[in-house]
Amino acid sequence: MKVTVWNENRHEQKNPDVRKAYPKGIHGAIAGFLEQNGYEVSGATLDEPEHGLTDEVLNNTDVLFWWGHIAHDEVDDAVVEKIKQRVLSGMGLIVLHSGHLSKIFRALMGTSCDLKWREADERERIWVCNPGHPIAEGVGENIELSKEEMYGEHFDIPAPDELVFISWFEGGEVFRSGCTFRRGKGKIFYFRPGHETYPTYHNPEIQRVLLNAVKWAKPSANPTPVYGNAKPLETISVKD
Amino acid sequence: MKVTVWNENRHEQKNPDVRKAYPKGIHGAIAGFLEQNGYEVSGATLDEPEHGLTDEVLNNTDVLFWWGHIAHDEVDDAVVEKIKQRVLSGMGLIVLHSGHLSKIFRALMGTSCDLKWREADERERIWVCNPGHPIAEGVGENIELSKEEMYGEHFDIPAPDELVFISWFEGGEVFRSGCTFRRGKGKIFYFRPGHETYPTYHNPEIQRVLLNAVKWAKPSANPTPVYGNAKPLETISVKD
Amino acid sequence: MKVTVWNENRHEQKNPDVRKAYPKGIHGAIAGFLEQNGYEVSGATLDEPEHGLTDEVLNNTDVLFWWGHIAHDEVDDAVVEKIKQRVLSGMGLIVLHSGHLSKIFRALMGTSCDLKWREADERERIWVCNPGHPIAEGVGENIELSKEEMYGEHFDIPAPDELVFISWFEGGEVFRSGCTFRRGKGKIFYFRPGHETYPTYHNPEIQRVLLNAVKWAKPSANPTPVYGNAKPLETISVKD
Amino acid sequence: MKVTVWNENRHEQKNPDVRKAYPKGIHGAIAGFLEQNGYEVSGATLDEPEHGLTDEVLNNTDVLFWWGHIAHDEVDDAVVEKIKQRVLSGMGLIVLHSGHLSKIFRALMGTSCDLKWREADERERIWVCNPGHPIAEGVGENIELSKEEMYGEHFDIPAPDELVFISWFEGGEVFRSGCTFRRGKGKIFYFRPGHETYPTYHNPEIQRVLLNAVKWAKPSANPTPVYGNAKPLETISVKD
Incomplete structure (x- = not known):
């Protein structure tokens, strides 16, 4: 299992508070606990050539994390298209937080992916609404974060295949916080x-969710479907 | 369109506060705004013979409302089975509030339908998370109720076919408040x-949701599927 | 209710067999039975300026039909983007047959929308697998077409919100033939x-499905969600 | 992982053809390939005391297979209720073929679970319509069986959470052949x-599907949700 953690990595350069929270960058923090749990992990960032996502990297990635925020528009369309094809071919994709407006997430969803937000140091409670789901394994009834940005409904996504978490915010909003989607052979988790x-991302329960998500999103060893002109039954030999 | 509003009608007999809120009973309040909107409505209550749900009543009901709470166990199993068969045959069913633990809802869901609750005069905000859904038509972004009982996740239901509303509660919980389910030819809405x-039920926005739900839940004029031993293609004449 | 039927209208110009089957074009045939059922209908075709889909036309369309096949690439990206925004804002979209590879359908689905196909004059049986769905209203257990092109699984779409029809083909394939999707406030039906x-499209049962689909896909009168920076609860006055 | 394979085991006693196909019973055949793949497997049959499903057996079963046909009515309601509670608590359940009419499947689905059928030695092709699903892992585009009983739509089940396989039959029918459902904390697969x-059940591709299904259906180590009267947020200490 090879995991690539992609991070825009711009806030870290500009904002000392972010550097303090994530001295190795958000990608570094995520890579850290993934590595401690036995995964082979690489980081990739916006300002590298091809955003660090060369064909070689993408073709060797089983699960890709995506964190972006202020520079979605700077991500090259050709790279987005390549990521999309890899997801449809089976690569797992875990989209985090403000990645909801990333080009790759919007291209896979087909909707605006817009939402309400507020930065007010609000308490968040992330409730499990699918208690047998593997992504919620080992998590309690809810995860409580003393301070977070608020995201509120309506969240303009297609109805998720599975809804795993719903968030409550101090200021009066709710949000579908953990959603799974299948697209082609690929599995997508938004958190x-x-x-x-x-x-x-230093919170052990949040880490547990992300570790579960990596396991859940790993590619299946299914043959790729064949599309196009097909022969009829008569010409196919029966197998059993 | 004939609507039958079933109400346990026990709290009304015992508790003056309930009588004050609903002088004609909860069923009377619901029947009232449905009639004002042109529906032919009857009430039915637990203590009537066959709980007011004779074959004649059920066979002439297009959409059935269900409100029950403290006497679920007193509902006769034979009546529950008849209601279930009518739903599978196409009758709409709108299950309200504490009806989540009714025999009919649990029989159609196959799960415990259990949940968290608290009576603490809490503020509730019911958010629309499916803004194009006909049951949310004409409703704003959320419906705010200054005081309600809290219901919280986990709500032990099958994943709803469509999730229309999610509630936020002052005390820290969320709840999937508006859920649709199809069972057989019938449509079910839990609110x-x-x-x-x-x-x-005197709140105009709540009434709007219930009026929308009646329209949504009305039976379709689809032929009933034929089950059992079937002839193969060769013996069926082509229609076109 | 205003319906616009968009047709590529190229086969009709090149192939006398198509002209014979559809003397007024595929759009003309569809417009015909829609008009007979009381809808206000316009046609629009690829070779008109802006493909016949000006802002005025789109803004006045409640439900858009889409039939395309050999010239998907010639549809202007700017027009596709406008249609997409209209769907997300509530316009219904009915995508027909080879429209599965149209730019607009793929943009809304986020997948390749590819499939298997074969032109071999095969018998097709379209089975209802959701007998209470309004789009199947008045349709029998299946619709049998003596000759059609085969489309087979795997059909590379997101899991549909509702699966209404599954097709059987003489040569050994199956296909999810009638699928609903919600995107933003808009409803999409693929047939x-x-x-x-x-x-x-002259088959009365096929026409019945499409008439049902128009009714189902019509925009709801729901307020458009507000996205972006939101005020907290404390500043909002309670409504009830 | 402990697997219990429950089989009605009546056809095997009465019909020499069935004994010839399954000398150790259907449960013996299934247990055989599960054991070869490293699972700890027990059989249980209708005519044993408590149908072989004592509290001790059920409480130690991670995944339960269910094959029944002509004696559904002889299964004790109290045993059915215990199985249902175990599924809601997390035990996986794999329901096979004519088990669609078993008491346990119908109790968990809430519908009639009826269907069309025909015994005519027809060819069946089971198509994968969800190529990234773990239950389809290692399976080709379809599984072809030269002779099987036909099952046809409409299959009266709730919309499955995931549709993995659709069957094609020589005589003209289609069927949703591989369906997943979550109920409570438990995962259910109908095949x-x-x-x-x-x-x-001697077919290696069919065995592969069932082996995948066991892996998929295994219980998650999630805490059991707490239901009932809940304390508000203020009294709960923040965890982070």
Whole structure:
């Protein structure tokens, strides 16, 4: 299992608070606990050539994390298209927090992926609404974060294949915080928390969710479907 | 369109606060705004013979409302089985609030339908998470109720076919408040609010949701599927 | 209710068999039975300026039909983007047959939308697998077409919100033939049959499905969600 | 992982053809390939005390297979209720073929679970319509069985959470052959093939599907949700 953690890595350069919360960058923090759990992990960032996502990297990635926020528009369309094809071919994709507006997530969803938000140091409670789901394994009834950015409904996504978490916010909003989607042979998990100024990715319960998500999103060893002109039954030999 | 509003009608007999909120009973309040909107409506209650749900009543009901709470166990199993067969044959069913633990809802869901609850006069905000759904038509972004009983996740239901509303509660919980399910040819809508001591069913926005739900749940004029031993293609004449 | 029927209208110009099956074009045939059922209908075709889909036309369309096949690439990206925004804002979209590879359908689905196909004059049986669905209203257990093009699984779409029809083909394939999707406030229905050389759109049962689909896909009068920076609960006055 | 394979085991006693196809019973055949793949497997049959499903057996079962046909009515309601509670608590359940009419499946689905059928030695092709699903891992585009009983739509089940396989039959029918459902904390997989007079469970591709299903259905180590009267947020200490 090879995991690539992609991070825009711009807030870390500009904002000392973010650097303090994530001295090795958000990608570094995520790579850290993944490595401690036995995964082979690489980081990739916006300002590298091809955003660090060369064909070789993408073709050797089983699960890709995506964190972006202020520079979605700077991601090259050709790279987005390549990621999309890899997801449809089976690569897992875990989209974090403000990645909801990334080109890759919007291209795979087909909707605006817009939402309400507020930065007000609000308490968040992430409730499990699918208690037998593998992504919620080992998580309690809810995960409580003392301070986070608020994201609120309506979240303009297609109805998720599975809804795993719903968030409650102090200021009066709710949000579908953990959503799974299948697209082609690939599995996608969107997970809400993780604003850059809070130490969210250091929280052991958040880490547990992300570790579960990696396991869940790993590619299946299914043959790729054959599309196009097909022969009829008569010409196919029966197998049994 | 004939609508039957079934109500346990026990709180009304015992508790003056409930009688004050609903002088004609909860069923009377619901029947009232349905009639004002042109529906032919009857009430039916637990203590009538066959709970008011004779074969004649059930066979002439297009959409059935269900409100029950403290006497679920007193509902006769034979009546429950008849209601279930009518739903599978196409009758719409709208289950309200504490009806989540009714025999009919649990029989159609196959799960415990259990949940968390608290009576603490809490503020509730019912958010629309499916803004193009006909049951949310004409409703704003959320419906705010100043005081209601809290219901919280996990709500032990099958994943709803469509999730229309999610509630936020002052005390820290969320709840899947508006859920649709199809069972056989019938459409089912579960709607959370409506604790007996609050004037919830007098709220015009709540009424709007229920009016929309009646329209949505009405039976389709589809032929009933034929089950059992079937002839193969060769013996069926082509229609076109 | 205003319906616009968009047709590529190229086969009709090149192939006398298609002209024979559809003397007024595929769009003319569809417009015909829609008008007979009381809808206000306009046609629009690829070779008109802006493909016949000006802002005025789009903004006044409640439900858009889409039939395309050999010239998907010639549809202007700017027009596709406008249609997509209209769907997300609530316009219904009915995608027919080879429209599965249209730019607009792929943009809304986020997948390749590819499939297996074969032109071999095969018998098709379109089975209802959701007998209470409004799009199947008045349709029998299946619709049998004596000759159609085959489309087979795997059909590379997101799991549909509702699966209404599954097709059986003589040569050994199956296909998810009637699928609903919600995107933003808009409703989308994909319906498989309708190869240009067969008189499929003259079949009364096929017409019945499409008439049902128009009713189902009509925009709801729901307020548009507000996205972006939101005020917290404390500043919002309670409505009830 | 402990697997219990429950089989009605009546056809095997009465019909020499079934004994020939399954000398050790259908449960013996299934237990055989599960054991070869490293699972700890027990059989249980209708005519044992408590149908072989004592509290001790059920409480130690991670995944339960269910094959029944002609004696559904003889299964004790109290045992059915215990199985249902175990599924809601997390035990996986794999329902095979004619088990669609078993008491346990119908109790968990809430519908009639009826369907069309025909015994005519027809060819069946089971198509994968969800190529990234773990239950389809290692399976080709379709599984072809030269002779099986036909099952046809409409299959009266709730919309499955995931549709993995659709069957094609020589005589003109289609069927949703591989369906997943979550109920409570438990995962349920229904798989169509396996009429008693055909050697279906000796087919390596069918075995592969069932092995995948066991892995998929295994219980998650999630805490059991707490239901009932709940304390508000203020009294709960923040965890992070």
